[in-house]
Amino acid sequence: MQLNKPFATVTPTLDGDVLAVLASADVTFTISQVQRILGTASGEGIRKVLNRLSAQGVVLHDEVGRTHTYRLNTEHLAAQPIMALSRLNSTFLHRLEQHLTEWEGSLRYAAVFGSAATGRMRLDSDIDVFLVRATDSEDDGWDQRVTELARLVTAWTGNDGRIIEYTEDELRAAVAAGEPLLDDVSKQGLTVAGTRAWFTAQLRPTRRS
Template sequence: MQLNRPFTTVTPTLDGDVLAVLASAGVTFTVSQVQRILATRSGEGIRKVLTRLVQQGVVLHDQVGRTNTYRLNSEHLAAEPIMALSRLNSTFLGRLEEHLDGWGKTLRYAAVFGSAATGRMQLDSDIDLLLVRAAAPVHGGDDAWEERLTELARLVTMWTGNDGRIVTYAEDEFRAAAAAGEPLLRDVAKQGLTVAGTRSWFSSQLRPAARRS
């Protein structure tokens, strides 16, 4: 799936993109406003979709003077599932946070990065995750850690249909990579979405390297 285009999970048509715009905020939109958001779509195509959705009752149409405005009908029976689809990205991040919270102190930090974080996913995109392990493992800890990584990758695929690509660092390895100015870590600092630990801790580990450079 494409987390940035959640409605494509059920429909590849323009209808889904238009519904995503209307569901993004509880306000009215004109055709031109929708077109500015869906930059590659024609105004005529958007108008036809809105007309069809008005006929279904999912969208409410108002006219003030010569201006036509449209908004999602929050009382429609379909409004709840439409809103749920529009929130798939935040639902995914919430599930990740909840799952990783169960890892306890073993996990120092985790973030989603790459196209899933920047809103540029394609249908076959991987979902990239960075994990920083808190400390050296106790006896048998490596096996438990690997099992958790395997399960995490499985869950990401089951939740989204996309492969999970997990990059892991032990905490000392992470500090060494940060000191060396590892580009991947800079990308995570700029665009990553934190799902475990705190962004302030992550950023603080990169500052010494930034001052040296």
């Protein structure tokens, strides 16, 4: 799946893109506003989709002068499933955070980075997860946890989970060596365990140099 295009999991049509826009905020939209947000769809195509969704009652249509406005009907029976689909990205991150809380003291920091964090996923993109293992960890099941994490990411999304792991000592060595991946995590990463402040502090020796 593409976390940045959640409705594509159930429909590859323009309907999903339009619903994603309407579900993004509890406000009214004009056809031109929807078109600007989507960027690639035609106004006529958007109009047909909105008329079809209005006929189903999923979208509320109003006319003010010559301006036609549309909004998601939040009282519709389908509204909650639509909203849930629109939140797949945040649902994935929350589920990941909840799972990683079970790792207790063995995990110092974790973040999702790469295309899953920047909103540029393709259908075949990996989901990259960066982990830092605590130096004093005595978790004999660490390797099994990492394997299970990769399996869960794939089960939740259909995408391969790519786990990049460091111990704290390895992280310090990578910082000293100027490992470019760490800059990617710092600039784009979405923290799902530990604190961003801790991770940023580990990078300061490289930046001072």
